[in-house]
Amino acid sequence: MVQDSPATRARILAAAVEEFSAHGLAGARIDRIAEAAVANKSSIYVYFGNKEKLFAAAMDRVIGDLSDAVPLTEHDLPNYAGRMFDYVVDHPEALRMSMWRHLERPSAGPVVTELYERKLEAMASEAHPSGLPPMDLLVLVVGLSGAWLTSSRDLLAAEGGDPYSAERLATHRAAMVEAARRVVDGV
Amino acid sequence: MVQDSPATRARILAAAVEEFSAHGLAGARIDRIAEAAVANKSSIYVYFGNKEKLFAAAMDRVIGDLSDAVPLTEHDLPNYAGRMFDYVVDHPEALRMSMWRHLERPSAGPVVTELYERKLEAMASEAHPSGLPPMDLLVLVVGLSGAWLTSSRDLLAAEGGDPYSAERLATHRAAMVEAARRVVDGV
């Protein structure tokens, strides 16, 4: 086993993302993370301090990657919703982590309030046909983008077939982007 | 302490709903539930079997109450969204429990696939101006109804003020119902 500190740290963080995404903060097990990372448990404490801080680091990583990959295009919200949908389909851990954050540690993860403030200002300054307050508009569009992937399996099962097949997801994506367009453009 | 088996059971279930809603299945503590219910820990095992089954019972209760209180009016989805919003504002545990279910035990809670099937059929048989598939429409409207209450505090904080004040919630409710109307009615 070659010693390589940055690589070990990276393996731990990757394993932590997977474990926390699957089980949340309370359900995650440090031993499982160490095993999956092929690292010793104590390395986790050397690199990240404790479970809580490791959770925060995993959250920073996942949410940071998400906001880098899906920039908020405030003047084209329907396509923002579409890109957000594509990203969380490809990276389910992003959606799960943000749900864990909401339920377990609302304060974890990067603070991007300032960014949002600028985006909302930009939205407010232009004349929107929507007629809805910028914040409400943004929240609703984000809500649309995650609707399918956060729906209960019970509801999705009512249609028959696999709700997560590529074809079904493509159909929903189109419907969702169209819905966002209607919300944004008004009637 | 007067002995009253149904009352003890009810106290345990109520305490379980609160504990699971706050901490989820993995984070909940049986001892805390017993203490909050003013009952002995072993009563929990007498009445509910084990932690998992108690979680399922709490889920049944919360989701059952929700679907009783907010009947799915498939021919008036915007107001369905509005009533759903009102309910989860008044009963935050309903939203939190359904999130915990999604993350921790997707199979917990009542199975209502059959009900949804009938509702979707009813939607399909009528000519909708929406042009969107019934399932997508329903999922998107439900997504809209929960958007504000599942948004990150970070985003909501960008506006300044309390995002959960009665006034702010009323404003959002109106915007959300209007958005649902636009999605349902098409352009």
Added chain:
DNA sequence: GGAAGGTAACTAACTAGTTGGTAATATCAA
């Protein structure tokens, strides 16, 4: 030889679930 990276074994605290026993209530014969 010494600093940095890594490890196995350990510990103290916690947690789901159990047990052996007590008190209250119901049943019923006299």
Added chain:
DNA sequence: TTGATATTACCAACTAGTTAGTTACCTTCC
């Protein structure tokens, strides 16, 4: 009604296993 007995509700203390976090020691490489 009464007193013995069975049943139900309840409880304090315990157990076996788990878990986050620590420590003392080893290995690698400059």
